[in-house]
Amino acid sequence: MVIFIKTWKNDLKWLKYCLKSIDKYGSGFEVLIVADWDCKSEIESWGLTKEVVHYCKPNFDGYLYQQYIKLRAFDYTDSEFILFMDSDCIFTEPTKPEDFFTDGKPNMLMTPYEDIPEVMFWKEATDKATGLDVKYEFMRRNGLVYHRSTLVGLWLSYSDKFLNQLKRAKNRQFSEFNMIGAYAFEYEQEKYNFVNTRDSIPHHPVRQFWSWSNLTEEDKQELNKHL
Numbered sequence: 001m002v003i004f005i006k007t008w009k010n011d012l013k014w015l016k017y018c019l020k021s022i023d024k025y026g027s028g029f030e031v032l033i034v035a036d037w038d039c040k041s042e043i044e045s046w047g048l049t050k051e052v053v054h055y056c057k058p059n060f061d062g063y064l065y066q067q068y069i070k071l072r073a074f075d076y077t078d079s080e081f082i083l084f085m086d087s088d089c090i091f092t093e094p095t096k097p098e099d100f101f102t103d104g105k106p107n108m109l110m111t112p113y114e115d116i117p118e119v120m121f122w123k124e125a126t127d128k129a130t131g132l133d134v135k136y137e138f139m140r141r142n143g144l145v146y147h148r149s150t151l152v153g154l155w156l157s158y159s160d161k162f163l164n165q166l167k168r169a170k171n172r173q174f175s176e177f178n179m180i181g182a183y184a185f186e187y188e189q190e191k192y193n194f195v196n197t198r199d200s201i202p203h204h205p206v207r208q209f210w211s212w213s214n215l216t217e218e219d220k221q222e223l224n225k226h227l
Contacts, residue, residue, distance in 0.1 A: 001097040001145070002079040003029050006066045008036045011087035012043070013215050017223045019051065021090035024227060025205070028096045032077055034069050036062070060167045067176040068166055071159075074151045081106065083145045084177075088211040092226050095205040100145040105193040107202050108181060109140035115198065125169065126178045129162035130186075138181020140197060143206030146180055147191055154183040 003022060007015050015033075022031060031051040035043055040055050054076060058065035073082050083100065100106055112135060113123045119137055126134045158179070166174050184192055195202060207226070209219055 001029055001081045001083055002077045003031045003083045003085055004073050005033045005085055006069045007087045009039050011211050012039060014211050015087040018087050018090055020227050025091035025093060025095050063172050064166055064169055064174060070176050074148050080148055081145055082148055086142050088209040089142050089206050090226060091205055092207045093205050099205055102193040106145035107195055108192045109195050109197055110136035110138050111140060111197045113137055121173050122175050122178050125173045126182050129165050129179060130158055130182055132182055132186055134182045139175055139177040141204060142208040144177060150184050150188055154180060
């Protein structure tokens, strides 16, 4: 399984911890990083040897462009399964690919929108992009595993509908993980273990911080406890 990380310059300070956690706790993973071009000199100075790094030049809003890169992750890997992690995520315990599966299927959490009305804007954006009436929010936690074929199918089926919206989303209201989740729930339910958070929440070995906190001393202390 490949771990896919899209990063940018302000998140490099987080990425160091992320990679350290994968090196310490991860087994059975390859690591693929797609970074903005202005990260190149710093990342190259790290002397990475096990990770594969690609560089890109965003040609529209950087926040939205990173979602585009994730939706096109199939361009960068032939791995059957792709685990998405952000730079501000770490493994907190020994972790292997099987930890993200139940009965051979990737776990995908979902929460009814009626339970979380404060994020109804994600429903509106996803409905508009797919033409579906989406009942669930799928961006429940970072460290999400998808079939590569799901991303390919989503792109072939819906990119003509959502690409313009992705590039011009008002207030950046577009969610790549809600897009993927909605597509998988509509067309590929047999390929995933969908878990309604009303019923249960499986254990998860990924801890996400908040990169916008700018890596506080408190963050560093907690990170160092794990690493």
